[in-house]
Amino acid sequence: MHLAGGLLRDFARGCDVLGGGGGGQARHALPLAAHAVERGGPVEVLAIAELPSDGLVMPCSFLGAPAIGEERIGTGREAATLRGHLERHFGQPVVAMLCTEIGGFHGVASVALAAHAGLPMLDADGMGRAFPGMSLVSMHLAGVAPEPVVLADEHDRVVAVHAGGVWAERMARTVVVGFGDRGVSSEYVMTVDQVAGAVIEGSVAKALRIGDLIGRAASVADAARAIVAEFDGVLIAEGKVAAALPEPGRHTSATIEGTGPDRGRTLRLEVGDEYLAVVEDGRAIATVPDIITVFDTYTGEALGAGELRYGQRIVMLALPCPPVWRTPEGLDLAGPAAFGLDLPYRPVVAP
Numbered sequence: 001m002h003l004a005g006g007l008l009r010d011f012a013r014g015c016d017v018l019g020g021g022g023g024g025q026a027r028h029a030l031p032l033a034a035h036a037v038e039r040g041g042p043v044e045v046l047a048i049a050e051l052p053s054d055g056l057v058m059p060c061s062f063l064g065a066p067a068i069g070e071e072r073i074g075t076g077r078e079a080a081t082l083r084g085h086l087e088r089h090f091g092q093p094v095v096a097m098l099c100t101e102i103g104g105f106h107g108v109a110s111v112a113l114a115a116h117a118g119l120p121m122l123d124a125d126g127m128g129r130a131f132p133g134m135s136l137v138s139m140h141l142a143g144v145a146p147e148p149v150v151l152a153d154e155h156d157r158v159v160a161v162h163a164g165g166v167w168a169e170r171m172a173r174t175v176v177v178g179f180g181d182r183g184v185s186s187e188y189v190m191t192v193d194q195v196a197g198a199v200i201e202g203s204v205a206k207a208l209r210i211g212d213l214i215g216r217a218a219s220v221a222d223a224a225r226a227i228v229a230e231f232d233g234v235l236i237a238e239g240k241v242a243a244a245l246p247e248p249g250r251h252t253s254a255t256i257e258g259t260g261p262d263r264g265r266t267l268r269l270e271v272g273d274e275y276l277a278v279v280e281d282g283r284a285i286a287t288v289p290d291i292i293t294v295f296d297t298y299t300g301e302a303l304g305a306g307e308l309r310y311g312q313r314i315v316m317l318a319l320p321c322p323p324v325w326r327t328p329e330g331l332d333l334a335g336p337a338a339f340g341l342d343l344p345y346r347p348v349v350a351p
Contacts, residue, residue: 001044001045001123001204001205002042002043002044002045003033003037003042003043003045003111003121003204004037004041004042004043005037005042007208008030008033008034008037008108008111009030009211009215010208010211010212010214010215011026011107011108011111011204011207011208011211012026012027012029012030012107012108012211013026013027013210013211013214013215013302014107014206014207014208014209014210014211014212014214015102015103015104015105015106015107015108015207015211016103016104016301016302016304017207017210017211017214017227017291017293017302017319018102018103018104018107018128018129018130018203018206018207018210018291018319019103019104019107019129019130019274019293019302019304020103020129020130020274020275020288020291020292020293021130021271021273021274021275021292021293021294021302021303021304021305022103022104022129022130022131022132022273022274022275022304022305023101023103023104023105023106023107023130023274024104024105024106024304025104025105025304025307026104026105026107026108027108027301028105029105029106029107029108029109029112030108032076032108032109032112033108033109033111033112033115035112036076036111036112036113036115036116037111037112037115039115040115040116040118041115043111043114043115043120043121044120044121045120045121045122045123045204045205046096046120046121046122046123047122047123047201048122048123048124048195048196048199048201051095051096051122051192051195052095052192053192054092054093054095054192055092055093055094055095055096055191055192056086056087056090056092056093056094056095056189056190056191056192057094057095057096057097057098057122057189057190057191057192057194057195058082058083058086058094058096058097058098058117058119058186058189059097059098059099059100059126059137059139059186059187059188059189059190060079060082060097060098060099060100060110060113060114060117060184060185060186061099061100061101061106061109061110061113061184061185062105062106062109062182062183062184062185063151063172063173063176063182063183063184063185064176064179064181064182064183076109076112076113076115076116076184077116077154078113078116078152078153078154078183078184079097079113079114079116079117079119079152079184080116080117080118081152081156081158082117082150082152082158082184082185082186083117083118083119085150085152085158085160086150086186086189089148089150089160090189092191094117094119095119095120095192096119096120096121096122097110097113097114097117097119097120097121097122098121098122098124098125098126098190098195098199099121099122099124099125099126099203099204100125100126100127100137100187100188101125101126101127101129101130101131101137102125102127102128102129102130102200102203102204102206102207103127103128103129103130103131103291104130104304106130107125107203107204107207113184121204122195122199122204123201123202123203123204123205124195124199124200124201124202124203124204125199125200125203125204126138126139126188126199126200127200128200128203128321128322128324128325129274129289129291129321129322130274131274131334132272132273132274133169134146134149134168134169134172134187135165135166135168135169135333136333136334137188138198138199138200138322138324139188139190139198139199140188140333141324141327141329141330141333142194142197142198144188144190144194144198145164145188146164146168146187146188147161147162147163147164147168147187148160148161148162148187148189149161149163149168149171149172149185149186149187150185150186150187151172151175151176151179151183151184151185151186152183152184153179153180153182153183153184157179159175161175168187172185172187200322200324206231209230210227210231213226213227213230214227214300220295220296220297220300220315221238221297221315223295223300224295224315224317227317227319228317228319228350231319231320232319232320232348232349232350233317233318233319233320233348233350234285234286234317234318234348234349234350235315235316235317236267236278236285236286236292236316236317236318237256237258237262237265237267237315237316238258238259238260238261238262238297238313238314238315238316239256239257239258239259239262239265239267239313239314239316240256240257240259240311240312240313240314241254241255241256241308241309241310241311241312241314242255242256242257242266242310243255243310251270251271251272251276251339251340252270252271253268253269253270253271254268254269254271254308255267255268255269256268256269256314256316259313265280266280267279267280267285267316268280269292269294269308269316270341271305271308272305272339272340273305274288274292274305275292275293275294275305276288276292276336276339276341277292277336277341277343278292278316278318279343284336284343284344284346285318285346286318286346286348287335287336287341287343287344287345287346288321288334288335288336288338288339288341289321289325289326289330289331289334289335289345290318290319290320290321290347290348291318291319291320291321292316292317292318293316293317293318293319294308294314294315294316295314295315295316295317296312296313296314297312297313297314297315298313318348319348320347320348320349326347331345
């Protein structure tokens with residue numbers, strides 16, 4: 001499988017769905033990916049079994065303030081700089097790139113990074129959705145060390161951070177501020193032998209399939225029904241945004257009033273950097289780490305958490321998260337309590 005052309009649009013649609021309202025908008029990374037593919041050719045997508053036996057897998061993503069990224073998009077060539085540094089540091093070749101976060105902007109941006117680095121992408125990622133922290137990845141749960149965290153900007157400046165725990169992200173973000181609040185990072189670098197069991201497999205193919213379902217559907221509601229049917233999700237409600245609009249980066253709530261077949265229902269949507277929970281009559285219908293997606297009925301786009309506006313007509317669904325996040329360790333790291341919610345985790349189960 002190769003990513004290029006029309007598949008990029010399908011991929012972006014799927015990444016936005018898997019973002020669960022977070023990770024930035026994948027569609028904003030499309031020009032970056034399309035330009036990189038035009039210059040470097042289609043990006044090959046490999047399964048773990050197709051990787052060479054010797055070498056490194058390099059997770060890679062943009063890091064910095066989203067608002068800065070809208071004006072200063074970088075080049076994607078930072079990934080080539082990172083590849084060279086890691087190969088010199090470890091004395092082994094990098095044989096594939098791993099998308100750190102499939103949900104939202106970084107899923108599609110990974111195509112640009114892989115194309116510029118001259119690497120295939122692994123059909124996997126580190127989250128299976130979008131999360132707001134460097135340690136909220138499956139590699140952390142698998143015991144892979146994050147260091148060295150290597151960061152580069154578009155001027156080939158490179159900084160390596162040798163720290164673990166909270167200090168890895170704290171120092172990495174400080175370095176990126178010095179870059180002008182925009183850079184590319186690689187952390188949790190793995191040998192090929194470490195990859196199996198440490199990543200969320202099939203993420204790229206899943207995003208592509210979701211995008212294909214959306215493209216084939218006659219309406220947003222039809223697309224939502226097709227997605228939940230194929231991926232064991234739940235269609236929560238059709239409705240409109242009625243009150244208490246969220247502010248990006250702050251935990252707040254939005255009120256959703258049901259429309260059409262859901263007329264008479266009132267739901268509370270808890271919102272942070274991502275959609276965190278849906279509550280009806282005091283009962284949680286869906287919570288993190290499961291994936292809550294909100295579609296705009298008229299545009300068909302999956303809405304980011306900062307894009308909700310009064311009066312929008314929406315369709316809301318929930319998909320089960322990858323199994324690793326449903327383990328006790330996964331829930332400690334990314335369950336409702338980790339995001340400040342006094343709610344029990346209720347796994348999304350298809351009816």
